[in-house]
Amino acid sequence: MxxxxxxxxxxxxxxxxxxxxxxxxxxxxxxxxxxxxxxxxxxxxxxxxxxxxxxxxxxxxxxxxxxxxxxxxxxxxxxxxxxxxxxxxxxxxxxxxxxxxxxxxxxxxxxxxxxxxxxxxxxxxxxxxxxxxxxKGICKKCGKNLNEGDCGCDTVELDPRMAVIADIFKNSK
Structure with a gap:
């Protein structure tokens, strides 16, 4: 106006x-x-x-x-x-x-x-x-709204510098 x-x-x-x-x-x-x-x-x-x-x-x-x-x-x-x-x-x-x-x-x-x-x-x-x-935001893997409940995705994030050690343990199983 x-x-x-x-x-x-x-x-x-x-x-x-x-x-x-x-x-x-x-x-x-x-x-x-x-x-x-x-x-x-x-x-x-x-x-x-x-x-x-x-x-x-x-x-x-x-x-x-x-x-x-x-x-x-x-x-x-x-x-x-x-x-x-x-x-x-x-x-x-x-x-x-x-x-x-x-x-x-x-x-x-x-x-x-x-x-x-x-x-x-x-x-x-x-x-x-x-x-x-x-x-709580949304899940980084599946995109579910975490305020509505847990999605069940594996949310463990390892230090990328330790990725080689994690691979050694996976291969030894």
């Missing part, structure tokens, strides 16, 4: 609070596509700081379905985003790129809330997701 910023920028120290509905069905990135099962509205506060500077603050909560990093079971993970960004409205898009300012969510006098929230979701995405703290 695009929000026109001319009303906020019309007079100094003006504060505008908005509640915006975003329409993310899923979060798509290079990591994959993850469905968002719950999504609260985005609470935005836009403040004119004077001198063509704008303060954009906001918060939003999501619940995403992410596979467990050990056993690949779908897990619902709550994600909360909070942000506060000061934007210089005098700068052109090229000037922002030159200064490595990543405000691609500002286009002229419009604020693109979808791009803003996507960038914040990307920054706040969990590094590791576990279905539970004591997740």
């Amino acid at each position: 695009l929000i026109n910023l001319t009303d906020v920028l019309s007079c100094e120290e003006k504060v505008v609070k908005r509640t915006v509905e975003t329409e993310f069905q899923s979060f798509d990135s290079s990591l994959g596509s993850f469905p968002l099962t719950e999504e609260e509205p985005l609470n935005l506060t836009l403040t004119n700081l004077g001198g063509d500077k704008l303060l954009v603050e906001g918060e939003q909560k999501f619940v995403a379905k992410i596979p467990c990093d050990r056993c690949l079971t779908e897990t619902e993970v709550p994600i909360e985003i909070f942000f506060s960004k000061e934007i210089d409205m005098k700068q052109s898009a090229e000037g922002r790129i030159d200064d490595l300012d990543e405000t691609d969510f500002i286009d002229g006098y419009n604020l693109d809330t979808e791009k803003l929230v996507y960038g914040e979701l990307l920054l706040n995405w969990p590094m590791k997701t576990l279905c539970r703290d004591d997740c």
Whole structure:
């Protein structure tokens, strides 16, 4: 959704609070596509700081379905985003790129809330997701989820430096 910023920028120290509905069905990135099962509205506060500077603050909560990093079971993970960004409205898009300012969510006098929230979701995405703290993962040999029970595979791993001695004992039997 695009929000026109001319009303906020019309007079100094003006504060505008908005509640915006975003329409993310899923979060798509290079990591994959993850469905968002719950999504609260985005609470935005836009403040004119004077001198063509704008303060954009906001918060939003999501619940995403992410596979467990050990056993690949779908897990619902709550994600909360909070942000506060000061934007210089005098700068052109090229000037922002030159200064490595990543405000691609500002286009002229419009604020693109979808791009803003996507960038914040990307920054706040969990590094590791576990279905539970004591997740046992999957068997390296057969792929069974070890949280559901033992698979019966031989899980003894010998030191590779001792493989020659292990072969000698196998041959002597």
